Amino acid sequence: MQGSHGNKIMKNIFIQEEYCLGCRLCEIYCQVKHSKSKKIIKAFKKELVDSLPRVLVEEIGYNSFAIQCRHCVDAPCEDACISGAMVKNKKTGVVICNEKKCVGCWSCIMVCPYGVIKRDLSAKKIASKCDLCEDEDIPVCVKNCPNEALKFKEIDQKELVDDRSESK
Amino acid sequence: MIEVKVNKDHKVSNKKIKGIVDYLIIGNSASGLAAAESIRETDKKGRLVVITEEEYTNYSKPLITYYLAGKVDLDNIYFKPESFYKDNNIELLTSTNIKSIDPEKQEIVTGSRDKINYKKLLIASGGRPIVPGIKISGRSVKAALPFDSIDGSNYSDVGGIFTLTTLEDSIRIKNYIEKNEIKSITILGGGLIGLKSAEAFLEIGLKINIVELADRILAATFDSQASGIIENAIESTGSRIYKNNTIEEIFVDSGKVYGYRLRDGRENDCDLLILAIGVSPDLGFIKEGMIDTNRGIKVDSRMKTSAENVYAAGDIIEGLDILLEENRNIAIWPLAVRQGRIAGSNMAGNTVDYEGGFFMNSVEILDIPSISMGVTNLSMQDDNGVEIKKIFKPDQNLYRKIVIKDDKIIGVIMIGNIERAGIYSGLIRNRIDLSGVKENIYREDFGIIHLPSEYKKHLVVGEGIEV
Numbered sequence: 206m207q208g209s210h211g212n213k214i215m216k217n218i219f220i221q222e223e224y225c226l227g228c229r230l231c232e233i234y235c236q237v238k239h240s241k242s243k244k245i246i247k248a249f250k251k252e253l254v255d256s257l258p259r260v261l262v263e264e265i266g267y268n269s270f271a272i273q274c275r276h277c278v279d280a281p282c283e284d285a286c287i288s289g290a291m292v293k294n295k296k297t298g299v300v301i302c303n304e305k306k307c308v309g310c311w312s313c314i315m316v317c318p319y320g321v322i323k324r325d326l327s328a329k330k331i332a333s334k335c336d337l338c339e340d341e342d343i344p345v346c347v348k349n350c351p352n353e354a355l356k357f358k359e360i361d362q363k364e365l366v367d368d369r370s371e372s373k
Numbered sequence: 374m375i376e377v378k379v380n381k382d383h384k385v386s387n388k389k390i391k392g393i394v395d396y397l398i399i400g401n402s403a404s405g406l407a408a409a410e411s412i413r414e415t416d417k418k419g420r421l422v423v424i425t426e427e428e429y430t431n432y433s434k435p436l437i438t439y440y441l442a443g444k445v446d447l448d449n450i451y452f453k454p455e456s457f458y459k460d461n462n463i464e465l466l467t468s469t470n471i472k473s474i475d476p477e478k479q480e481i482v483t484g485s486r487d488k489i490n491y492k493k494l495l496i497a498s499g500g501r502p503i504v505p506g507i508k509i510s511g512r513s514v515k516a517a518l519p520f521d522s523i524d525g526s527n528y529s530d531v532g533g534i535f536t537l538t539t540l541e542d543s544i545r546i547k548n549y550i551e552k553n554e555i556k557s558i559t560i561l562g563g564g565l566i567g568l569k570s571a572e573a574f575l576e577i578g579l580k581i582n583i584v585e586l587a588d589r590i591l592a593a594t595f596d597s598q599a600s601g602i603i604e605n606a607i608e609s610t611g612s613r614i615y616k617n618n619t620i621e622e623i624f625v626d627s628g629k630v631y632g633y634r635l636r637d638g639r640e641n642d643c644d645l646l647i648l649a650i651g652v653s654p655d656l657g658f659i660k661e662g663m664i665d666t667n668r669g670i671k672v673d674s675r676m677k678t679s680a681e682n683v684y685a686a687g688d689i690i691e692g693l694d695i696l697l698e699e700n701r702n703i704a705i706w707p708l709a710v711r712q713g714r715i716a717g718s719n720m721a722g723n724t725v726d727y728e729g730g731f732f733m734n735s736v737e738i739l740d741i742p743s744i745s746m747g748v749t750n751l752s753m754q755d756d757n758g759v760e761i762k763k764i765f766k767p768d769q770n771l772y773r774k775i776v777i778k779d780d781k782i783i784g785v786i787m788i789g790n791i792e793r794a795g796i797y798s799g800l801i802r803n804r805i806d807l808s809g810v811k812e813n814i815y816r817e818d819f820g821i822i823h824l825p826s827e828y829k830k831h832l833v834v835g836e837g838i839e840v
């Protein structure tokens with residue numbers, strides 16, 4: 206269903222698989238960014254259970270890539286969300302999980318074809334996913350990638366992957 | 374009437390609808406509101422009215438058991454924000470049930486005999502709980518109650534007997550627990566609603582009995598190994614599960630339930646009985662011959678019914694099951710939303726086809742998350758071309774089962790570890806051929822990297838972007 210959220214230009218993260226070194230710096234910076242202290246030593250020594258990286262590096266041998274929420278045009282997680290927590294912002298295109306509304310039913314995990322939503326079991330059970338670092342100019346995973354395996358650029362939403370309408 | 378505190382903005386005063394409505398939607402839940410939103414993406418001005426028999430603006434039906442468990446309060450049980458109706462220019466008519474529909478006249482008649490004329494109608498009013506007929510007996514039954522068996526019309530007259538499919542049910546149960554000293558709770562039905570109810574009572578520390586007709590709980594969605602893990606966890610709380618059983622007689626005293634007799638003759642105390650054997654499409658207001666129905670309303674791929682200008686979506690319909698390749702009722706939230714959006718878009722003049730869906734469910738009981746999807750209860754002997762991959766570690770409450778037919782996944786069960794479950798649902802939905810990679814797909818660390826390269830590329834880099 207094209208155009209169901211308008212066709213505004215949004216910025217999104219692109220994966221350049223061939224450039225990924227598998228260094229996992231994206232995971233580390235993401236985890237620190239979403240930790241309480243925002244400090245790398247504290248985040249890893251004391252808050253390890255409280256914060257999760259929202260980007261995931263997959264790796265077999267020399268083959269690797271980093272993947273996070275694709276902020277789908279027609280986000281299946283938004284359709285599946287029973288609490289109204291998962292909402293795609295119509296202006297920015299960013300899919301955000303409102304942690305106050307999330308009840309941890311895991312419907313989003315059940316339907317996300319990328320498998321990029323995690324269970325955050327720290328305080329309240331909630332879904333944890335990429336928020337595109339809304340308060341930063343560039344998401345930290347992109348900014349700290351040493352080999353430009355992640356890129357942050359504008360995209361017409363029409364070109365974004367809509368898993369259900371143009372697959373195969 | 375029960376007094377409930379509801380956010381003022383979530384209650385609306387009732388009113389009469391005059392003139393012709395461009396888009397009339399019966400149903401104010403997942404499907405109806407998805408349709409309304411979808412209509413507004415194309416048509417910002419057409420008059421849009423949503424009718425519900427309930428008294429609230431919107432609330433999420435799946436959250437009613439979370440409300441019962443005290444995990445969600447009434448101010449947070451809505452799934453669309455307070456401004457939704459205003460932002461989308463929707464007139465909402467609450468506490469209004471539908472008596473009949475006349476597609477010839479393009480008119481509906483409400484319970485209070487008001488008539489509303491429409492140009493396009495969407496029926497998205499969902500299902501109703503199935504209430505089994507069960508004999509009741511006991512001291513002073515005749516004096517207190519004018520009937521000797523319960524059914525859908527009278528069960529709520531017996532104190533302590535409830536169904537649990539609406540917010541009002543949940544509020545009434547909560548009030549009943551507060552006002553009465555509840556010692557033993559029984560849930561009749563070990564399916565999805567039964568288990569969601571069980572989840573809520575266990576959460577507030579109450580023991581339960583579950584009575585299930587099949588030889589195991591969640592029989593429709595789990596296989597016996599999966600059911601076993603959940604059954605053991607429930608029984609470890611001191612709760613009991615009576616399988617291959619049902620309630621044959623309910624004992625009532627002074628208008629309240631106090632126990633029952635099982636089919637096998639055993640008797641149990643019970644002061645709160647939840648009837649949770651299932652839900653079926655509520656077709657009561659559809660007169661014979663007006664709209665084609667089977668178990669649910671029949672629709673085509675545009676969500677159109679057999680009647681002109683009448684669409685239907687959500688738990689009331691029979692939509693395409695892509696795995697069984699036939700239309701059937703699959704009453705789950707994600708499909709209700711999807712169908713509502715398709716219906717709304719078509720009602721507003723677009724041409725969009727429903728791609729179909731398949732059953733899936735996520736339930737967490739006693740901190741054990743579980744997800745099941747598709748056809749899970751097949752054995753390799755059942756069918757040629759069926760392969761099953763499994764990891765089974767019951768001591769760790771861990772189970773993963775992947776059912777493959779003709780090199781495509783048709784069913785998945787995940788218990789304990791549900792990480793990345795959606796990759797499997799994507800593989801099912803997109804009918805991805807997995808020949809060559811089957812050895813990897815049941816691994817606990819399974820990921821996109823293990824998928825066939827074309828599909829992997831589709832997911833990772835998207836269409837049309839070369840690196």
